[in-house]
Amino acid sequence: MKILVGYKRVVDYNVRIQVKPDGTGVVTDGVKLSANPFDDIALEEALRLREKGVAEEVIVVGIGPADLTAHLRNGLAMGANRAIHVQTADAVSPLTAARTFLKLIEKEQPGLVILGKQAIDDDANQTGQMLAALWDRPQATFAGKVEIADGKATVTREVDAGLETIEADLPAVITTDLRLNEPRFIKLPDIMKAKAKPIDVIELGSLGIDAADHIKTTHYAAPAKRSKGVMVKDAAELVAALKQKGLL
């Protein structure tokens, strides 16, 4: 079985993003970029499935500009067998990303596709569900635990009410939650080895997909700030302050 993994590059989660004063975007020049944390988890899960003998090949997929190569090399260094770089200079909507994955699925015929539940830049939380719909296959979103056996995935999902377990026939789409696993660190020798692994480059324009761009971002703003409050010195003062506000 092959596993296709979404491996998106995003602004690192430690960066406190700034909105440009003219409202045309956020400042991304010189900002540290990293793999979407949920995608590192997706890749880790795929690698573990390969190590267990459930899968033979793990392919990382990145959709983005020409300079994505170094990022994809990190995925290869972590252990993916090969990478596919769908190249585009444009911003891609989740629907376009899903349509792109579908094209790759038609070619690669994976038994499993693992994506992050959300990318921490746009926080859209859509791509996996859209892909499953277009592919007409099961989706197991927000996965906290995955078991694969007998052509089925049994997935425990982190939902508002608690933990939901579902069973999905393969092929299927899984999206990862944070507690699914702890991604391994990349070791130096692996970075060397990754240099020999293949990266296929495909132009997004050559896939014949309708770019879904019916949603336009027209303005960026900084969020309303909460102002710094007061400090109290002990429990009694805290109770008094809360009583004064009518909260106790």
Next chain:
Amino acid sequence: MSKILVIAEHLDGKLNGATARAVSAAVAVKPESIDVIVLSDAPDAVAAEAAKIDGVSKVLTVARAENAHAMAAILAPQIAKAAAGYSHVFAPSTTFGKDLAPRVAALLGVSQVSDVMSVEGAHSFRRPIYAGNAIITVEVDTASTVVATIRTASWPAAASNGSAPVEALTVDVALPSHTRFVNLQQGKSDRPDLQGAAKVVSGGRGVGSKENFDIIYKFADKIGAGVGASRAAVDAGYCPNEMQVGQTGKIIAPELYMAIGISGAIQHLTGIKDAGTIVAINKDGEAPIFEIADIGLVGDLFKILPELEAAL
């Protein structure tokens, strides 16, 4: 004029309060009508609750055995079919809505507007990106159906004084059998629901252990609060996942939020930005949580919580 279809969220025969919040957002669009759709094996009780929500024009029920559990792969084709004639489809931005709405959107051939914070016009909305560190305005082209999830913390629940008619709907669509429900382990709790509670007390890594977390529960019970946690506390096994507050947990807007032994990472703060009053108790006076807290108290939580209880 807009016609809006709101997807009802429910569990165990009860309507989830997030539905009335999604209706509030629908009202803000100033549409011609707002219909709520209830998909269930036995929708009547839920439909009766939904019919009371102010602003609802009618409630549509789709009763099918396959709808016994909220499985996106099964519900989405029915909703996509029922959406014909509607300009907007709204769902709450809960794990239910986040799982389901994008699947509906893809079937309708549109992208989704996730986490709507405000309605600027029938096709214009504001939503957060980068864990709430930037707010964008998006415009959906007017020829497309608007599929959106509604950020529940940004919207009050619409009141329940109405009496909309309930109509049964037959949706003729084949449903897949490739995805099956196995079970749901629900955290049992008599405490107020985290997403609807007026007061929430949350514990973080500073609480130190699962046993120690009792001190948080005890204090919360004393003031009638729901209980939440940071990711670090959940990861360490102090409490179950459904208690996580933040970017990847629950986004909440209680009148009072008390962060106890929580440092205040941006991913946590995203979940509480809309709280009325934030109180922080932390032994580190430099902890970032104090930059946004309305009331801060530096000290050891194991000393302060008993004192607070005594002072009440």
